[in-house]
Amino acid sequence: MNVPLIDWQPYAPLQRLHVDWLTNAGVEVAVLRLDLIDPLISGNKWFKLHHHLRAAQAAGAQGLISLGGAHSNHLHALAAAGKRFGFTTVGLLRGHPQATPTTRDLQDFGMHLHWLGFAGYRARHEPGFWQPWHAMYPQLHTVPEGGGGLAGALGCAPLVTQVREQLGAVGWADYDAWWLAAGTGTTLAGLVLADPREVYGALAVPQDHGVAPNVQAILQQAGQASRPYQLIEACRGGFAKVDDQLLEFMRASEQSSGVPLEPLYTAKALLALKEAVQTGHIARGRRVVFVHTGGLQGRRGFASPV
Numbered sequence: 694m695n696v697p698l699i700d701w702q703p704y705a706p707l708q709r710l711h712v713d714w715l716t717n718a719g720v721e722v723a724v725l726r727l728d729l730i731d732p733l734i735s736g737n738k739w740f741k742l743h744h745h746l747r748a749a750q751a752a753g754a755q756g757l758i759s760l761g762g763a764h765s766n767h768l769h770a771l772a773a774a775g776k777r778f779g780f781t782t783v784g785l786l787r788g789h790p791q792a793t794p795t796t797r798d799l800q801d802f803g804m805h806l807h808w809l810g811f812a813g814y815r816a817r818h819e820p821g822f823w824q825p826w827h828a829m830y831p832q833l834h835t836v837p838e839g840g841g842g843l844a845g846a847l848g849c850a851p852l853v854t855q856v857r858e859q860l861g862a863v864g865w866a867d868y869d870a871w872w873l874a875a876g877t878g879t880t881l882a883g884l885v886l887a888d889p890r891e892v893y894g895a896l897a898v899p900q901d902h903g904v905a906p907n908v909q910a911i912l913q914q915a916g917q918a919s920r921p922y923q924l925i926e927a928c929r930g931g932f933a934k935v936d937d938q939l940l941e942f943m944r945a946s947e948q949s950s951g952v953p954l955e956p957l958y959t960a961k962a963l964l965a966l967k968e969a970v971q972t973g974h975i976a977r978g979r980r981v982v983f984v985h986t987g988g989l990q991g992r993r994g995f996a997s998p999v
């Protein structure tokens with residue numbers, strides 16, 4: 694069966710965030726709750742996949758092949774979408790076979806997994822990497838890591854519309870800026886392309902992991918290379934590194950706001966926002982939309998107390 698035309702358009706609620714560090718600083722934040730759009734296809738993933746799925750459908754492909762780690766939110770959403778909408782999915786995984794809550798779900802959703810080892814996965818940007826996979830799966834459409842590229846970014850434009858449509862519900866006439874976690878920078882690039890307001894990306898990965906060149910490449914491809922945005926250091930020692938201060942912040946935030954977070958992206962991004970508010974980088978009187986990019990499924994891979 695070929696990839697069908699899918700017209701599912703999930704809608705994320707916009708909710709005010711009430712925490713004392715915002716009240717004290719006179720900054721207002723509303724959270725776009727992409728974590729609530731669906732129990733399985735959650736967060737920014739569906740939006741980044743949208744145009745890739747369209748391209749696969751237009752090409753008459755039978756499914757999609759992509760790559761990620763053993764806790765990948767992207768592969769999780771892709772596999773869940775494949776199961777729900779009826780198309781084949783193949784995942785190329787970093788490292789050696791291991792059972793995580795995520796990989797068990799991938800298998801339950803019917804995704805076919807190949808483990809590439811660590812060196813094999815590092816080779817993913819080399820020319821010729823995809824050749825054997827295209828030979829093995831000529832009927833599948835390739836999606837870059839994290840659902841990236843211009844196609845991924847363009848799929849994020851509805852986030853802007855959804856926020857604008859709900860401003861009245863949070864008592865705002867307008868807003869000043871976006872704040873969100875950046876892993877590949879694709880979602881950030883999508884917002885930069887779709888909205889002239891300021892966009893801040895809190896880096897979930899170290900500075901040398903290519904987010905800035907990746908965002909620049911997407912903006913360039915869209916003919917908008919000079920559009921401004923800011924990347925904020927937020928990874929706290931490395932991707933997936935967590936520390937007691939972060940975990941305590943996450944626990945306290947969840948308790949006071951009722952908004953669930955996970956430590957790798959959303960908690961780090963919110964903590965970076967707190968620091969920006971407290972240092973005056975985000976000034977009194979500003980209204981900021983914080984994008985909850987989901988990822989709560991990945992939290993199962995962490996031991997207590999997370």
Ligand SMILES: Cc1ncc(COP(=O)(O)O)c(C=O)c1O
Pocket residue numbers: 736737766767839874875876877878879880881958959986987988989
């Ligand atoms: C939960 C979560 N938030 C944010 C991101 C970052 O999104 P992007 O890769 O578009 O920067 C990712 C994936 O990379 C993610 O899984």
